[in-house]
Amino acid sequence: MKNWYYFTNHEVIPEGEIKTQPSRASALAQIPKTFVFPKTYPNSVRVPLPANPPVVSVPTDITPERVRQLAYAINDPAGGYKVQSLIGLHVSAPYLHDGGVAAGAEALKQDSKGRYVVANSEQLGLGGTSISNIPPDPEASLRVLLDRDLRELAIANN
Known part of the structure; x- marks a missing residue:
């Protein structure tokens, strides 16, 4: 079912296509x-x-049976990840399939040219947010998700 008004296609993408760690699917099985x-x-x-x-x-x-089976690693031990809706994305940090693109409210600042740079690297990634009991800030996390350089730093912090 593809409903544009949900801003998702409701698909589950196989882990092999995403090429990530399949341990989440094993846990969901x-x-x-x-x-x-x-x-x-x-x-x-x-x-x-x-x-x-x-x-x-x-x-x-x-929901088609093949999608349910893939989502819960039934008949495919690696499983898959559901395409999330864009509705509410701006308040649903952290981002990516594993939450690895996360940033705390004090992680970023604007430099003199208006670009966002890291102000506090201790608040980047899962280690600097969720694992440290610092809530991921949706605005900062979205900036990290969309900025290739910031994203690389957050992922490195994981």
Whole structure:
């Protein structure tokens, strides 16, 4: 299903195509064993719920089986990564499949020419943010993602 209004194609890209560390997929392979068929209440049911409210099944056939299997490393031990939506991207740091492009709020500053440079390398990458309990700053992280030189420094810090 390709819905332009979600700003994603909902595809799962095989790990072999991305060429990254497949350990994430191995970890996700156990998750489907915990799944149950999703159910909900009809919109006619009021809250608080009555004693025995009617229940309806939530359709799951909107995602092709091959995509679900790839996302959870079923039949392919390397798995894959879902194409994220662009909606809310500006507040969803850190970025990349592994969160490796992250920057804290104090990581960057503008130089005299208006370019962004590293002000605090201790706040670059996962080690300088999430692992150090410093929240990744969405604006700084997006700048690092889009600037090749800054991105290389953040990845090196990982």
